[in-house]
Structure formats: C-alpha cells, structure tokens
Amino acid sequence: MNHLKRIEQRDAARDIQAELLEGLQEMAADMPAASHRITQTDVALARQKAQMSQASFAKTLGVSVRTLESWEQGARRPSGAARSLIKLFIKHPEFVREALS
Structure with missing residues (x-):
C-alpha cells in the first residue's frame, strides 16, 4: 500500500x-485548466491482476461498486481486512479468486 x-x-x-479558486479564475478568464495525471491505485492494480470487473471484484470484497470506485480513485481507503485481501489479490490473484469462489 x-x-x-x-x-x-x-x-x-x-x-x-x-x-478551486484558481480553476474558477481560469474558467472566467477562458484559459485552459491545468491537467492532473491520475495514477493507478493498488486497488485498481489488484482488480486488473484478478481480471475481474468492478462489479464482481466489489462483490468478492463485500462492498458496493461505488465504494470500490472511490478506493480506485484514491478518494477513500479500504478497511484493514479489505487491504489484506487486496494485497493477496496483487500477489496471488488466481489463488484468491479460486479460494473465494
């Protein structure tokens, strides 16, 4: 993590x-806003390694898709138990997917 x-x-x-104020000022001045690079989180990496959709990954973790999205975007952090599962998905995605099926 x-x-x-x-x-x-x-x-x-x-x-x-x-x-926010800077962005509003740029919009008012008709200037292009600065772009920010969004980096991939460990949650998104775990889901990709498991080759699962957001819906199936969220169901496996026992959370809503909305919660999973907020984790993947870095807006919120998973609980301790979810973090442990995510770490396992990163290291051994096939094993965890089979074990939880």
Missing part, C-alpha cells in the same frame, strides 16, 4: 480551496 501512502501524503499538502 506504499502507493496509497504516497497519494495521501501528496493530497495532505494540497490546498484544495486555492486550487
């Missing part, structure tokens, strides 16, 4: 209010 920790550290240093 080192990647998630880096995302949290990056976001902790952000001034969201200033970014």
Whole structure:
C-alpha cells in the first residue's frame, strides 16, 4: 500500500480551496485548466491482476461498486481486512479468486 501512502501524503499538502479558486479564475478568464495525471491505485492494480470487473471484484470484497470506485480513485481507503485481501489479490490473484469462489 506504499502507493496509497504516497497519494495521501501528496493530497495532505494540497490546498484544495486555492486550487478551486484558481480553476474558477481560469474558467472566467477562458484559459485552459491545468491537467492532473491520475495514477493507478493498488486497488485498481489488484482488480486488473484478478481480471475481474468492478462489479464482481466489489462483490468478492463485500462492498458496493461505488465504494470500490472511490478506493480506485484514491478518494477513500479500504478497511484493514479489505487491504489484506487486496494485497493477496496483487500477489496471488488466481489463488484468491479460486479460494473465494
């Protein structure tokens, strides 16, 4: 989950209010907004390695698709139990998928 920790550290240093005001000012001035690269989270990586859709991965983890989406986007963090399963999916996706089927 080192990647998630880096995302949290990056976001902790952000001034969201200033970014929003800057974006509004750019829109008002008809300037193109700055683009931000969205990086893949460990949750998305685990789902891809398991070769599962969001719906089936969410069901396997026992969460809603909406919750899974927020994890993949880095907006929220999975619980401890979910983090453990996600780590297993990254290391041994076939084993976990078969064991939980």
